[in-house]
Amino acid sequence: MADDDEHAEEGTSRVVTPYEGTGHRTWDDTADIPAPLSLHHTTVSPAWVDYNGHMSESCYLLVFGDNADAFFRYIGIDEQYRAAGHSLYTVETHLHNRREVAEGEPIRLTLRVLDHDAKRVHIFHDMHHGATGTLLATAEQMLVHVDMERGRSCPMPAALLQRLAAIRQAHTALPRPEVVGRPMGIPRRG
Template sequence: MSNNDVASVHQLRSAYEGQKAGSFDLNATIATPLELHQCTVKPEWVDYNQHMSESCYLLVFGDNSDAFFRYFGIDDDYRSGGHSIYTVETHIRNLREVALGEPLRLTLRLLDFDHKRLHIFHEMWHAQSNTLLATGEQLLMHVDMQAGRAASFPFELQTRLEVIRTAHSREPRPVDAGRAIAINHRRPT
């Protein structure tokens, strides 16, 4: 099997590949948080413990990010122009197990952005019980793929992101945002 055959067999695809970005109305009400993605736990996402594998939490959060990208204007046509968004850092908190066939509802908040970076916060909810299953926090970078380095968002996208950030900043910051990973060594009392 050639490298091209292997790549085509194992290529990971977003649920949103091929979908166009919608039109963005700068005067429309922006939901806080945004609810752009729903899915059901697939058989290939379930591991030997009979619940969704940890790597699949990131897969679902990635699809939620892709839905957000289309929301504010980045789609396959945009990427074909040589720019995309890459992940710089991700922090996932797995709070509850979820099993095969269970429905998921994802939310997303834009915590911050600058001319090259996005800071977003995902929440994964059980769509029927409304139980919080996981959170994901990401720092993302807008990239010029030909140059292989960070690049500024076009002014039009920065304007849209500012509208979203302004709406999302009206609500309190999620409690779990900005958490660090550490073992808290308490001294016996």
């Protein structure tokens, strides 16, 4: 878990997650899989606070991205995996902001795997206030496994699919979030 709010390497403008350079966990087929996963926590950085005095909307996505990176490392995707030419890319995200959070406040995130196939992973994040447990925001994401050299989707290796299947199985006991798959729109009465 990280408590680091650094997101740009010194001397560059490249976005860097708190997990950059930390490698990945060794997968243990016999270990219990938490439902949901709790892999990332942080504190609201002053750089994330907007003119309204709370965390800016783009920074919610930044923090969800850090949570996704922690998940990637949990399943075995790290710098070496990317150097070999593959990664998971986000192709769709739905954010739901529930409550404000201010500078210096703690936040903790959970993640669940809703589904996956040979090329895609459907995940759901919850962001909670680290002290009160209040739900602050959620994010639903569709990820696709990519051959980075070819710039195209490609099947994941068998070991990664086995890990995702084990996580998904552990997460089937969790209730499906009611916002999953919900379209955005303004309801109109006839």
